[in-house]
Amino acid sequence: MKIYNTLTRKKEEFIPITKGKALIYVCGPTVYNYIHIGNARPMIVFDTLRRYLLYIGYDVKFVSNFTDIDDKIINKAKDENVYFKEITKKYIDAYLEDSKELNLFESHTIHPKASECIDEMIEFVKTLEEKNIAYNVNGNVYFDITKVKDYGKLSKKNIDDLKAGARVDISGEKKNPLDFALWKKQKEETEPAWQSPWGLGRPGWHLECSVMAKKFLNDTIDIHAGGEDLEFPHHENEIAQSECCNEKTFANYWMHNGMINVNNVKMSKSKGNFFTIRDIKEKFSLEVVRLFILSTHYRNPLNFSVEVMEQTKNALERLYNAKEHLQRLIEVTKEQENKDITKLVKLKEEFLSCMDDDLNTSDAISKLFELVRFSNTFNENTDSSLVKSAYKLLCDFASILGLLYKEENVILDSKIEKLIEERNLARKNKDFKRADEIRDLLKKENIELKDTKEGVIWKRV
Numbered sequence: 001m002k003i004y005n006t007l008t009r010k011k012e013e014f015i016p017i018t019k020g021k022a023l024i025y026v027c028g029p030t031v032y033n034y035i036h037i038g039n040a041r042p043m044i045v046f047d048t049l050r051r052y053l054l055y056i057g058y059d060v061k062f063v064s065n066f067t068d069i070d071d072k073i074i075n076k077a078k079d080e081n082v083y084f085k086e087i088t089k090k091y092i093d094a095y096l097e098d099s100k101e102l103n104l105f106e107s108h109t110i111h112p113k114a115s116e117c118i119d120e121m122i123e124f125v126k127t128l129e130e131k132n133i134a135y136n137v138n139g140n141v142y143f144d145i146t147k148v149k150d151y152g153k154l155s156k157k158n159i160d161d162l163k164a165g166a167r168v169d170i171s172g173e174k175k176n177p178l179d180f181a182l183w184k185k186q187k188e189e190t191e192p193a194w195q196s197p198w199g200l201g202r203p204g205w206h207l208e209c210s211v212m213a214k215k216f217l218n219d220t221i222d223i224h225a226g227g228e229d230l231e232f233p234h235h236e237n238e239i240a241q242s243e244c245c246n247e248k249t250f251a252n253y254w255m256h257n258g259m260i261n262v263n264n265v266k267m268s269k270s271k272g273n274f275f276t277i278r279d280i281k282e283k284f285s286l287e288v289v290r291l292f293i294l295s296t297h298y299r300n301p302l303n304f305s306v307e308v309m310e311q312t313k314n315a316l317e318r319l320y321n322a323k324e325h326l327q328r329l330i331e332v333t334k335e336q337e338n339k340d341i342t343k344l345v346k347l348k349e350e351f352l353s354c355m356d357d358d359l360n361t362s363d364a365i366s367k368l369f370e371l372v373r374f375s376n377t378f379n380e381n382t383d384s385s386l387v388k389s390a391y392k393l394l395c396d397f398a399s400i401l402g403l404l405y406k407e408e409n410v411i412l413d414s415k416i417e418k419l420i421e422e423r424n425l426a427r428k429n430k431d432f433k434r435a436d437e438i439r440d441l442l443k444k445e446n447i448e449l450k451d452t453k454e455g456v457i458w459k460r461v
């Protein structure tokens with residue numbers, strides 16, 4: 001498999017540290033709010049990477065942290081006058097609920113919390129202090145970036161330019177404007193804090209990920225991933241501190257996903273064009289979100305709009321319909337003379353080569369729809385082994401992409417709408433028996449109908 005490595009700005013063959021094993025770390029969310037569509041993108045993309053690596057025979061160890069100590073969390077706890085863990089528990093629970101609906105491979109994910117790795121973080125900072133790379137000023141410990149020869153190697157930034165653009169250090173404690181906090185002194189008594197050689201305090205954000213990757217994976221890992229907004233300074237600082245502490249390469253491959261625009265404008269809280277997964281869930285299932293995110297190559301910007309989501313919803317229904325069509329044909333078709341499966345063999349090769357090419361899910365999905373179009377040409381006279389092979393291939397493609405996971409026989413929106421149309425027509429023709437039958441049928445599927453002046457409204461109950 002080839003992976004685009006941000007570190008070298010090249011597509012490279014993926015060669016793991018240990019043959020057949022992949023150690024992956026993905027920066028997880030800071031748990032002080034519901035996840036938004038921008039958080040969902042790396043979750044889905046790197047979950048798909050894991051699924052693909054598993055499919056081609058890798059043993060994958062996958063770590064994605066919860067940042068549960070951070071200024072944003074502390075401020076929110078202060079605003080709401082609660083203990084910080086009340087905030088983090090609420091949003092971790094919500095995350096796990098959403099991730100289940102996004103079909104993330106949660107049973108195989110290690111989710112460490114920063115607050116549970118404090119001892120290791122203190123040890124890490126002590127090592128850097130002993131090496132004279134970290135310095136303590138009044139209980140705040142900083143990382144001295146002048147001690148790193150290749151600082152900026154990931155983001156390819158020039159240190160002098162960075163220095164000129166760096167925010168002024170109001171405290172005056174830093175030796176260099178680009179130095180960053182490894183350990184932060186407790187400012188108020190209400191702030192969560194842990195005892196350390198530098199007094200009461202808490203870890204800095206960059207430090208958390210370096211320590212959790214080391215603790216749950218190794219000093220050197222295969223793939224470190226996250227959104228491209230984390231490339232600098234977060235990932236640059238992770239590399240600097242990990243490589244200084246461990247004296248080993250931190251990660252061999254760095255993968256970054258692109259950002260999300262909403263109606264072609266960059267998504268941001270200040271612009272008010274900000275969508276949480278919970279907002280989207282009111283209108284679309286999270287499986288539609290998954291297909292939407294995978295329909296664009298992960299390194300490209302992704303444009304979110306209600307129109308595209310509607311189209312994606314229809315596309316997903318086409319997938320379910322094709323699956324149902326093949327399932328039905330498996331029951332009724334018989335073996336025939338013509339057993340030509342060359343088209344399926346070719347489609348499989350093409351699908352896998354898209355996935356091999358830096359996880360090109362966008363092209364892989366077009367192969368999936370080619371399979372759907374081919375399957376839709378099948379009928380009762382098609383050879384049964386061809387039908388079965390097409391069905392198996394459809395299920396394989398879907399499972400690599402993490403799609404078609406809704407429980408079997410869930411009634412689809414398009415079917416419901418068709419039945420409602422039929423009911424309207426029956427009522428118009430005064431065929432009340434049929435109209436009632438349809439109402440009862442939908443009721444059995446937990447669909448409730450409401451007759452209004454504007455027409456029939458339905459909802460799942």
Ligand SMILES: [Zn+2]
Pocket residue numbers: 026027028209234
């Ligand atoms: Zn991180």
